[in-house]
Amino acid sequence: MKFGIVINEGPYTHQSSDSALxxxxxxxxxxxxxxxxFFYHDGVNNGTSLGVPPQDDRNLTxxxxxxxxxxxxxxxxxxxxxxxxxxLDEDEMGRHGKSASNLAPGFRISGLGQLIEAGIQSxxxxxxxx
Amino acid sequence: xxxLHTVNKSPFERNALESCLRLAKAGSxxxxxxxxxxxxxQNTRFSERIAQAMHDFSFYVLxxxxxxxxxxxxxxxxxxxxxxxxxxxxxxxxxxxxxSWL
Numbered sequence: 238m239k240f241g242i243v244i245n246e247g248p249y250t251h252q253s254s255d256s257a258l259x260x261x262x263x264x265x266x267x268x269x270x271x272x273x274x275f276f277y278h279d280g281v282n283n284g285t286s287l288g289v290p291p292q293d294d295r296n297l298t299x300x301x302x303x304x305x306x307x308x309x310x311x312x313x314x315x316x317x318x319x320x321x322x323x324x325l326d327e328d329e330m331g332r333h334g335k336s337a338s339n340l341a342p343g344f345r346i347s348g349l350g351q352l353i354e355a356g357i358q359s360x361x362x363x364x365x366x367x
Numbered sequence: 368x369x370x371l372h373t374v375n376k377s378p379f380e381r382n383a384l385e386s387c388l389r390l391a392k393a394g395s396x397x398x399x400x401x402x403x404x405x406x407x408x409q410n411t412r413f414s415e416r417i418a419q420a421m422h423d424f425s426f427y428v429l430x431x432x433x434x435x436x437x438x439x440x441x442x443x444x445x446x447x448x449x450x451x452x453x454x455x456x457x458x459x460x461x462x463x464x465x466x467s468w469l
Contacts, residue, residue, distance in 0.1 A: 263452040364467040
């Protein structure tokens with residue numbers, strides 16, 4: 238089956254990103270396809286490459302990046318939510334005249350159309366959030 | 368249409384579980400996870416409400432989230448099925464759609 242996943246919460250609010258990660262891993266292990274993971278609202282904070290959690294703490298951004306690399310996941314960060322929170326790729330950095338970009342490997346920035354498409358194309362859309 | 372409802376907040380913190388119980392159609396399934404697992408505990412002021420709702424709904428609770436909170440398995444309301452992430456995935460495919468109560 239095809240799954241669409243929505244994450245509305247950053248890595249340090251409650252547990253949504255952790256739950257979503259475990260769910261996605263279990264779904265992949267069972268042979269399901271993850272059509273897309275869409276990071277919305279504070280969920281875009283999962284996509285910053287500048288976080289430096291303590292070494293004995295989990296690093297969700299890294300885990301998402303690695304999982305994306307391993308299984309070709311499409312990790313999409315909502316552009317409007319990302320701009321507000323200072324999550325920029327190189328294009329957005331140039332467009333807004335900022336001095337740095339910080340989008341982590343495996344993530345890409347796009348719009349809400351990607352969420353709608355995930356809703357249409359996926360057999361199940363599962364939302365994790367606050 | 369079979370619906371899986373997911374509740375991830377404690378009933379002592381939010382009204383998500385109460386809203387879910389009020390609005391979900393009989394025959395639906397309800398999965399309690401994250402802080403929502405508190406709703407599966409015996410001897411709270413919500414326990415009786417859950418026990419009654421079992422006539423209409425199938426209840427599930429995510430075992431790893433119970434364990435993470437130190438809430439022992441023997442304190443779970445009778446009739447609530449403890450599941451893992453694999454079962455969570457199976458529940459989503461066994462139902463027609465998933466409604467997340469946030």
